[in-house]
Amino acid sequence: MESQWIFNLLLVLQFVLLLALAVWAFRLSRKLKKFERSVHDAGLAQKKQVQVLASGSIGMGRRLVAIEKRLNMAVERQSELISKEGSSVSYNRAMELLEMGASVDDLVSKCGLIRAEAELISLLKKESRRNSNQSH
Numbered sequence: 642m643e644s645q646w647i648f649n650l651l652l653v654l655q656f657v658l659l660l661a662l663a664v665w666a667f668r669l670s671r672k673l674k675k676f677e678r679s680v681h682d683a684g685l686a687q688k689k690q691v692q693v694l695a696s697g698s699i700g701m702g703r704r705l706v707a708i709e710k711r712l713n714m715a716v717e718r719q720s721e722l723i724s725k726e727g728s729s730v731s732y733n734r735a736m737e738l739l740e741m742g743a744s745v746d747d748l749v750s751k752c753g754l755i756r757a758e759a760e761l762i763s764l765l766k767k768e769s770r771r772n773s774n775q776s777h
Contacts, residue, residue: 732762739766 731752738747739762748759 735759735762736766739763 731754735743735748735752735754738751743751745756745759745763748754748762749756752759754762
């Protein structure tokens with residue numbers, strides 16, 4: 642009978658141990674699910690941050706492209722202005738040389754004008770002399 646009692650005691654102990662193990666496994670399972678949810682939420686938050694950064698980068702890229710276009714246009718305008726200033730200086734210099742009796746070849750070599758420009762300036766100067774002589 643004593644062996645029966647020990648056997649029953651061992652059986653109860655096994656049952657209690659099995660019940661404790663089941664409770665521990667259940668709690669561990671709940672902690673694991675909670676951890677999975679927090680990892681999932683962190684992943685979603687990171688995705689949102691990446692999307693915000695990507696859209697910000699795209700917007701910044703578009704702004705940079707627009708600024709680059711404006712800068713290129715400004716550089717082109719500046720080059721045009723410099724070129725116009727340079728040519729007007731050349732034309733003024735050519736007029737001065739013509740008044741001093743320079744030839745078309747002199748205008749080409751000294752003012753950097755092409756031959757057609759030098760001939761045109763020379764003709765204009767002659768025409769303005771004729772007009773001024775006729776009005777007197």
